[in-house]
Amino acid sequence: MKVAPRFSRQNWLELGFAALAEDGPAGLTIDALCRRAGKTKGSFYAHFPAIEAFLAALAEHWRESFTLRLMQAADQSEAAGERLIALDKMALALDFRVEQGMRRLAQLDAGVAAICTAVDRERIAYLARLHGEAGRLPDEALALARVEYAAFVGFQQLDLGLSPQDLHGCYRSLMRMLARPAEG
Template identity: 75%
Template structure:
């Protein structure tokens, strides 16, 4: 599928195009030829922004990290209470296109630079969850770390398994998880 191209295709346009290609076609959609065809642009347009496909894949992984991790954490941090931040993070994470996450992890199996970015993202996400669970004052530090790892493993697992769950069903699973883990005093308040 060809996307209508803006008059001037910027670096960020190439990166957004790459995320869409990754979601629809997986790593196979990330060749220079396939990207140029999808963009309706020449290879010269691509090379004006990226000297080689390796540089593009590195930039794409960085863009994914920024949009799928760092921005979510920044947005969640607008809440004050740990519970509010956890719920905001949950809502935003469930709204993401899981196919992009799946595609990035498949791409990581083929490219060491992307694999390093994925590993860094995993560490950042777990550390952020650990911080929120720690700030809840419901868990000792070791428990907050373990809970963050378990919660993140469930998040990644839901993406990798095709359970046929809707976003609402995934949200309900997370709500059940929260009810099982946290005491009633933490859980009180309106759910999103």
């Protein structure tokens, strides 16, 4: 008889992303997570002493998976313009539902809110750096990064009645417009 492999901390975090995407913050109770996993509360508590610890770990996992890894992957390209394009493609491939869920969760949990704020600042700073390396003046690079990021978050949060493909098309159009050189 085969014994099922132990459910790891990473398994719980990935399960948390799925629950957040499908059910929002309401899906992130210990009972709901254990039902979804088909595991006991003891399995959960073996990795997290309380739900607050799980939520903090989930937010850090989101930061790592949805921000830091994308930046590292984008940095594999040489030119700043190529890194911006690579970053936009990867960002558009993310599950917007996890991003939406994380922001809703931040409204309910101060620890998650602090991580979301830090992630927003990291993302904007990274975009500003890339825009600066692409030839924009520092003030313009920062302003452009803020507008680009606001659009990225805004498209995720607004219900415009568009399909995911249409939303991505709108965002890509905005990116093309923002990528045009500034007129003197």
